[in-house]
Amino acid sequence: MNQIVPAIAQDTESGAGLSASHAPFVTLTPYALAGLAMGPVSGYLAGKFGYKRVLQVGLFCSVVGVMLTLALIKSDNLPLLTGISILVGIAYAGMANIMLNGLCVILSPSDNPGYLPGLNAGAFNLGAGLSFVVLPLVQTALHEHGGVEAGYTGGISTGAAILLLAFAASFLISKPQDNRG
Numbered sequence: 001m002n003q004i005v006p007a008i009a010q011d012t013e014s015g016a017g018l019s020a021s022h023a024p025f026v027t028l029t030p031y032a033l034a035g036l037a038m039g040p041v042s043g044y045l046a047g048k049f050g051y052k053r054v055l056q057v058g059l060f061c062s063v064v065g066v067m068l069t070l071a072l073i074k075s076d077n078l079p080l081l082t083g084i085s086i087l088v089g090i091a092y093a094g095m096a097n098i099m100l101n102g103l104c105v106i107l108s109p110s111d112n113p114g115y116l117p118g119l120n121a122g123a124f125n126l127g128a129g130l131s132f133v134v135l136p137l138v139q140t141a142l143h144e145h146g147g148v149e150a151g152y153t154g155g156i157s158t159g160a161a162i163l164l165l166a167f168a169a170s171f172l173i174s175k176p177q178d179n180r181g
Contacts, residue, residue: 001031001088002128004135004155008072009081014148016076030082031089038094043102051103052173058095059167065091066160073152096166097124106176135159 008015009023018026046054065088072081104116135155143151 001028001085001092003132004139004152004159005069005072005081005085008069008152011148014074014152015072016078016081026078026082027085031085031093034086034089035093035097038090039098042095042098046099046102051099051106052170052175055096055099055103055173056167056170058091058097058099059163059170061091062088062096063160063163063167066156066163069156070153073149103173103176107174131159131162 005027006023009018009027010020011017016023016026042054042058065084068084068087072084075081100120101117104120105113108114108116135158138158139151139155141151142154146154
């Protein structure tokens, strides 16, 4: 969401052709606002269904949302661009990310309650930083060999594959002792 979708939004040949100042208002702002609005709903759902289950739904829907970004290639459909940004904002920022933080709090050992939240924050920052290396690397390599659309497709598919790995890894998360997850 932070690089490929805005790049597609700004691409005059293979995207919507928006200016660099307009693209974030159609992509990143709706993503962030949707995540913010979904946060309290996710908290409520976690109380009913468990943190882990809401995390898994969020990760699965994030994969679907990221794969839907493939429809943005060669499209200038602004409602579609904004709608997909909102969907990913709800699923990833508003569900998966928040539930992972909640699980870190309730799964931390009682003698070190900040351990998992700190580890999660560090891992999140590392992953976010690496995403700005890995996804453009894939995108650029495929662009050079197969064109713009191949680059976007490769970057998006790589992001979706990483999310699928996160979804698979979520099944390894233990059940909290206090039955909140």
